[in-house]
Amino acid sequence: MNQGHRFAAPGPDVYRYPLLIRHLLQSAMDNRSTNEIVGTDGRRHGYAELDRRIGRLGAVLTDLGVRPGDTIAVMDWDSHRYLEAYFAIPMLGAVLQMVNVRLSPEQIVFTLQDSGATLLLFHSDFAPLVADLKGRLPLIDRWIVMHDGAGVGATSADAEYEALLAAEAELHPFEDFDENALATTFHTTGTTGLPKRVAFSHRQLVLHTLAIMSAFSMRPERQRLTTADVYMPLTPMFHVHAWGLPYVATLMGVKQVYPGRYIPDRLIALQRQEDVTFSHGVPTILQMLLGALGDARPSRPWKMIVGGSALAQPLHDAAAAHDIHAFAGYGMSETAPVVTLARLDSDDPDEERGRARLAGQPIPLVQVRVVDTEMQDSAEGELVVRAPWLTAGYGTDEAASADLWRGGWLHTQDVARICDRGDVEIRDRLKDVIKTGGEWVSSTQIEELVMQYPDVAAAAVVGVPDARWGERPILFVVASGHHPTLAAMHAHLSLHVDRGAISRYALPDRLIMLDDLPRTSVGKIDKKALRNMLA
Template sequence: MALRFADPAPNAYGYPLLIRQLLQSALDARSGREIVGSDGRRHGYEALAHRVGRLAAVLAAHGVDQGDVVAVMDWDSHRYLEAYFAVPMMGAMLQTVNVRLSRDQIAYTLKDTQPRAMIVHADFVEDLQALRPAIEPDCVIITCHDGQPASLDDAVGDYEQLLSAGAETFAFVDFDENALATTFHTTGTTGMPKAVTFSHRQLVLHTLAVGFAMGQQPDNQGLGRESVYMPITPMFHVHAWGLPYLATLLGLKQVYPGRYVPARLLALQREEGVTYSHCVPTILQMLLDEAGPDAWLGPWTIIIGGSALPATLLRAAAARGIIAVAGYGMSETGPVLTLSRHENDDSRPGETVRRWAGRPIPLVQIRLHDDNGEDVSGAANEQGEIVVRAPWLTQAYPNSAAASAALWAGGWLHTQDVASRETHGDIVIRDRLKDVIKTGGEWVSSAEIEDLALQDPDIAEAAVVGAPDPRWGERPVLFAVPRPGRTPRLQTLKDRMSPLVAAGHLSRWAAPDRLILIDALPRTSVGKIDKKQLRLRLGDDVLDSGRGAS
């Protein structure tokens, strides 16, 4: 007899995919690991669950209900981890405020969400007072600190004191897995920040897919049950790439460093035995500079995202015992889409493969589309915009219908990143659409020129932008930060590029016309090079820093 569909049994449990299930899995597995807090406290996973319940109880006692927004302005802390769980678990929505934005931009994001409550670190109390006009009068303020208490007359209390005095538990209940769990604002090249949102279902599926992908990584390139995890990506930025959720699901030892101070990060890594982190290239370079050329920091695997991983940085990290592995994603994608990996039996150089964006993690579909929207993913040597589908992609920008339509044109999420695909399936990011330079009828990758520039021992940092040119359309201009006591020369870079051009590996149009020396590259709130600011400076042969062009 053929099987037939039947109604669920009266007491069958539907098991909604809620963030609460991630924490419960760690509790059921009886993890014996500990959480090391930004203020030096230590506790296990049962204590973490109790603190999550107490935080929810405190918020509820001060009027936070399902559907309300709770905003957090904090460094990477144990408190942030607790908010990652407590706020969504009670049916409210967590807003992770980018504290590196300008006050006007932060004010805009708070007006956009109208939080019912805010958890604010003492370091941001002065900012909060300036932001008062943007915050609803009845918004509840909870202060927190890592040694120096905040002084704020209208705060309802200090985080730790409120948790200690509050109810010991909170009655978490099930609700629709499609309920919104988190929101934050992503910045672009123009206009004010745009809000993105993610549901419980999306975040749980993202966590499971990233965890599965990590489990498939070769030795020392993934995250496993013996790993000791410390984030070095702001927890306000795309859920710290989703890794705190995965680290909690796996019951790992977690170390939260607070504000990023290179010496403190290195001390925690050494003292707590940290083996797994993630950051942007700028932070990795800061760590290497702080450690010095003779320091050994391994074993330490660091996932690099946000911008391209330069070959020189990968090699410098390897010399100190750090295995750097590139990943790829964006704010709208929750964020992880791909991870690079270099198999033990792969004959290709590891320092090349681990710099690529890599291969899609489970449930991610990636295509490359040309200017006409045609799929060129299978064509040899073709480049196109990365478009993507996955079950955790943001579905729209709230209050921005036009931007939402452009994001999802044709039923695929458009990343604005140009890439090619290697024969093994690896995605190789070539450039941002807005950063690709159209010169002499050819597309030239600014990222490729930057990587070559960074091989110059006289250059510490590099960025390439296109300058308008009446004859060729655009021409590359290189901004470079010299190493101390060094003076980079444009001809040196051209000499290095010549054999690559002759061999057909590099466009003959790629050699920059100008080299502009600069004291520091401008950066966005999440540490990426701000090329918009560099383009504004293109008309100046003599920079404000007093350095010049050659």
């Protein structure tokens, strides 16, 4: 036997490098970035001060009795404090619970109870809500209020965030532990049933961070995040780690701008003051920004990942006209979230324009398949995924967890197909596909075509039961000018029927005009609410 390739067992001094969030921060510190963190209260500080503030927060929480395995909840807007919590809480071995502040009070109580949170950091904007909920949350025994310089009135808090940090002389000596320890938890925001808890480990979040960063390095300059960019999140930090970008931005040492609550004019003002060049958000946010810009443009070209809902062609084109380079990304709460990003490397402008709207190609370490109900590969069917950072399940809900991972792949519940160049195209949600006349009709495809009509600002399509056809599509429209008629919509859509883009069964039976479309807590169109409206 050849003995030449044998190695001795690692010695006692070999460092077994665990993949921990603290190592992301350490790498950022070692690179000694000279860029700033711009906070919501007007503060500006460098990365060395970010490190000190994280160390002080760790010491404060330890003094308050936080121990490894405890869950600490945060209710805040997109702030420098949230960034500090992204690091300090998991680095203690505790679990960061990101509270969706747009849920109903009853749902917020449920998520806090379900996570087992014992300490709450909350923005003063939520002080009245916290006062109402306090008696219903017996597990929480510490309440810390935060604010953005305007001061706070009487609250039920035990202490104030900045005062605690200022009084803390020591920096917590963060240590290593098992990389599979839980780091974060939050709840999905579907339109049916109670929110479901998902959780992610240090190892998962480190790998997710590295994969996103490497994916950007593989994109052309107009999609790339570099150390010369200025980053501002426009996805709530309580929603799926703000798509993981705060971890990426910190690891890279880029300048970061935290906007607080999303007020369109303030977002545009911050972009101009700080020369923001990289953001991410749902289509609704992009529409808000375009409305606030009017005929103007940002101070510099602005790269923006758009996800959560389809990036419609008219919205993409309107953004491009304003020097905003929008391109799609795809993921979900269960995937941490990023699994694909659009890739714009074509020499054909028309092809590139179309590819920018697709979910894109898998980022490194992600595998995707499109399968039928028997888990056999299919040209069009459900998208299933594998990656080393996907949630293992829904807390203690064993049935839902088993269904999520049926067949050893995570089921997205999205209907998709994979194009010739490897781009994933999301066709619809399984629950939103309209089964009519023996065919499957994509509600999102109809919506996108309706959005190309000049007087349409927003559109949604849902299926309703029909005795003859199984289901029939109903169209909801928010007008931007004259109210379109059903006949006008049929004439517009029939052009696409004639060229074979959609079936004749896709022509809607009814048109309902609304002042606005109902949306979920993270800005997606709430189709359950539309179905209830019809019922």
